[in-house]
Amino acid sequence: MNLILASKSPRRKEILSKLGYTFCVIPALKDEVFKGQDIDAALKNVALSKVKEVFEKHNNDCIIGADTIVVYDGQILQKPASKTEAFKTLKMLSGKVHEVKTAVALCSPNHEVVDVVTTKVYFKELSDDRINDYVNKGTCMDKAGSYGIQEVDFVERIEGSYSNVVGFPKYKVQEFLDKEKDHLGL
Numbered sequence: 001m002n003l004i005l006a007s008k009s010p011r012r013k014e015i016l017s018k019l020g021y022t023f024c025v026i027p028a029l030k031d032e033v034f035k036g037q038d039i040d041a042a043l044k045n046v047a048l049s050k051v052k053e054v055f056e057k058h059n060n061d062c063i064i065g066a067d068t069i070v071v072y073d074g075q076i077l078q079k080p081a082s083k084t085e086a087f088k089t090l091k092m093l094s095g096k097v098h099e100v101k102t103a104v105a106l107c108s109p110n111h112e113v114v115d116v117v118t119t120k121v122y123f124k125e126l127s128d129d130r131i132n133d134y135v136n137k138g139t140c141m142d143k144a145g146s147y148g149i150q151e152v153d154f155v156e157r158i159e160g161s162y163s164n165v166v167g168f169p170k171y172k173v174q175e176f177l178d179k180e181k182d183h184l185g186l
């Protein structure tokens, strides 16, 4: 049984590699649809849909994937549609606390599992110039909440997993893959 990462995220690929796993990357292609009132349940569904899409074509393998969102004041903040939206999002998050939630999902011939990890992130007060400098670089465009914790100094402190904010909570990924290690020949 082979391990497949159902993600185009370079950060997820890097984290899984650093955990010592050998795998191939086959991103899920379907759009992410958040449905229902409960944010955690909707996020789990999105992560599961990614791994199930890839498992349909690779049903003898172990597929792991994830979906990350930022939640502020009950709002789901995904990747920005424009730099203007990114600026507005970061101005809204300035000086406030928000949550970053990542759902990790695994699907294999042996079992299917999904769980959500939440990290609280406290932002510093950010000036418009500081926000503009970051947004104009453009690297915010492929990141939930319009920022990458790994590339900004906006954060006062966090409560919870740092790797979860980046998009792949190491302890959860390890927990899920430990259950598959015999089948993965590890």
Ligand SMILES: Cc1cn([C@H]2C[C@H](O)[C@@H](COP(=O)(O)OP(=O)(O)OP(=O)(O)O)O2)c(=O)[nH]c1=O
Binding pocket: 006, 007, 008, 009, 010, 011, 012, 027, 028, 032, 065, 066, 067, 068, 069, 070, 079, 100, 142, 143, 144, 145, 147, 148, 149, 150, 165, 166, 167
């Ligand atoms: C909040 C935050 C998000 N992110 C990234 C992680 C994810 O790549 C992205 C959230 O979008 P996702 O839809 O979770 O992932 P993706 O589109 O990058 O890849 P795929 O759907 O194929 O798995 O935001 C950071 O890199 N740093 C951060 O601090």
